[in-house]
Amino acid sequence: MKAKSGDFVFPGDSLAVIEEFVPAEGTYEEKGKIKSLFVGEVARDEKNKRIKVISKTETPPILKEGVVVIGEVIEVKGQRALVRIHHVKGSSRAPVTSFVGAVHxxxxxxxxxSKLTEAFRIGDIVEARVSRLVGLTGIDLxxxxxxxxxxxxxxTRCRHFMKKVGKDEVICPNCGNREKRKLSTDYRLK
Ligand SMILES: [Zn+2]
Known part of the structure; x- marks a missing residue:
C-alpha cells in the first residue's frame, strides 16, 4: 500500500493515505486513499508531503480519441454537460472512475x-465518443x-429511470413526467 519512489504502478494502485500525503500530478483521491491515474513511476516528495506518478505513457492507455465511453451526467450548466466516465465501451479493463469529460x-x-437541458439531465447514463483529449483534464466528448x-x-422530479416514448422523448413510469433528451438508439428502457 505504501509506494516508494521509483515503484512501478498501474492505474488505480494505492500509493498512500490522504492523512500522510497530498495528491499531486498523476494521482487522484478515492475514499481517503491516493491512487495512481496511470502506468508510471512513483515520486515521493517527503519535504512537501506530495506524492505523484510520472507517466510512462502520455495518457491512460484505454482512454484515447475515438473510443466510446459510458458515464453519468454530473452537471449540466450553460453550454457544457459534465460526464463522470465509468468505463470504456467494449473494454474489460478496470473502470476509470476518476475521469470527467465534457459535452459542449x-x-x-x-x-x-435551445438549451442543453433538452439533451441531458443530472443522473442520466450516457454513451459518448471522446473527440479530443488534452492531458487528463481536457476530455471533450x-x-x-x-x-x-x-x-x-x-x-428530474422523482429520480426514477424513464421510458422512451418518442424520438428524443422519455416518460417517467413513476410520476408521469415527460422530458426531452438526446437519446441513443441503444436506449435501455423502451
Ligand atoms: Zn418521475
Missing amino acids: ISQATNGYL QTTQKSLGVIKAMC
Whole structure:
C-alpha cells in the first residue's frame, strides 16, 4: 500500500493515505486513499508531503480519441454537460472512475437545441465518443451520432429511470413526467 519512489504502478494502485500525503500530478483521491491515474513511476516528495506518478505513457492507455465511453451526467450548466466516465465501451479493463469529460452544446446532437437541458439531465447514463483529449483534464466528448447519447434517463422530479416514448422523448413510469433528451438508439428502457 505504501509506494516508494521509483515503484512501478498501474492505474488505480494505492500509493498512500490522504492523512500522510497530498495528491499531486498523476494521482487522484478515492475514499481517503491516493491512487495512481496511470502506468508510471512513483515520486515521493517527503519535504512537501506530495506524492505523484510520472507517466510512462502520455495518457491512460484505454482512454484515447475515438473510443466510446459510458458515464453519468454530473452537471449540466450553460453550454457544457459534465460526464463522470465509468468505463470504456467494449473494454474489460478496470473502470476509470476518476475521469470527467465534457459535452459542449454544439457536440450534443445534429439537430437544434435551445438549451442543453433538452439533451441531458443530472443522473442520466450516457454513451459518448471522446473527440479530443488534452492531458487528463481536457476530455471533450460528443454524442451526435444516432448510437450515442442518453441510454438511461433519470426523472428530474422523482429520480426514477424513464421510458422512451418518442424520438428524443422519455416518460417517467413513476410520476408521469415527460422530458426531452438526446437519446441513443441503444436506449435501455423502451
Ligand atoms: Zn418521475
